[in-house]
Amino acid sequence: MKRHLKYIILILTFGLLQNIVAQESKVGIVTFIKYRDTNDKFTESTTDSTVAYFNKRKHSILITNKKDTTRLKTDSLGIFKIPKQYFDYCSITVNPETKYLREEFLFIEGLGKMDSLKFEIYDYHISNIIDSTKAPEFYNKFNTKKAEQDFFAGNKRYLLGNGATYSNDFIEKLKSKSEKFGFKIEYPEKMHGTLAEHRILFRYNERMKELLGIKNWW
The missing domain is CATH 2.60.40.10 (Immunoglobulins)
Known part of the structure; x- marks a missing residue:
């Protein structure tokens, strides 16, 4: 009985110490x-x-x-x-x-x-820093601040990426949006199609969509 009592005391003491440490x-x-x-x-x-x-x-x-x-x-x-x-x-x-x-x-x-x-x-x-390092010239032309400058200068546009495949459905909906919100659909010049460039382009388009007031894209 005393041995069992010692074990119980040891277990209770160990549990108390765990709580204190925690x-x-x-x-x-x-x-x-x-x-x-x-x-x-x-x-x-x-x-x-x-x-x-x-x-x-x-x-x-x-x-x-x-x-x-x-x-x-x-x-x-x-x-x-x-x-x-x-x-x-x-x-x-x-x-x-x-x-x-x-x-x-x-x-x-x-x-x-x-x-x-x-x-x-x-x-x-x-991620902005990484992409701007991998594609510095492209980043300078198409970063989010450039999207803001283009928008306020009246150059409202959505940029499609070289090397990416777009479905006919996507293009048709994009054309419909361009007519409704008054922006152009363009391809950027001197794009090599790298992943860094595509990510830069995506951020540019996202910022342009915000400025155009497009909340629900589709």
Whole structure:
């Protein structure tokens, strides 16, 4: 009977210690993801290999509140620990020194009851940088700011990509939209048909559609 009692006490003690340890920190998990995941190589925001590369990367973490500041790094799986003094209120910045991978998360009401929190970093800025590096001249001609300049200059257009195949149904609907919203359908000059160029072109067209006020494309 005494032996069984010892085992029970040991189990209860171990469980109590686990709870105390669990309360001392929470787990943060940084995940790099596509902001546009379409399973279409021409329109998705970046490649699977780029996502895999950044998900293996160690990220810098800055945790602050009114009293304390902590700097640390994730491991290669994107995992880090959030100390107890930040549970009630904090700001957590992922990659504070990296302009195109920086994201800030503010927890005004605390971290809640969850033992782990997920911090998603979208690839929007970094995918722009990658594509502008791979196709610099094309990017300068057809980035989203150029779409805005073209729109306000009266050069309203939808650009079709060289090397892409469009169905007859798509072309017919595109022609119908062009008549309704008053834009031209064109092919860009000096396009080699690379994936970087197609992604740049997709962003250009998306921004032009926003400016034209097209909410439901089809």
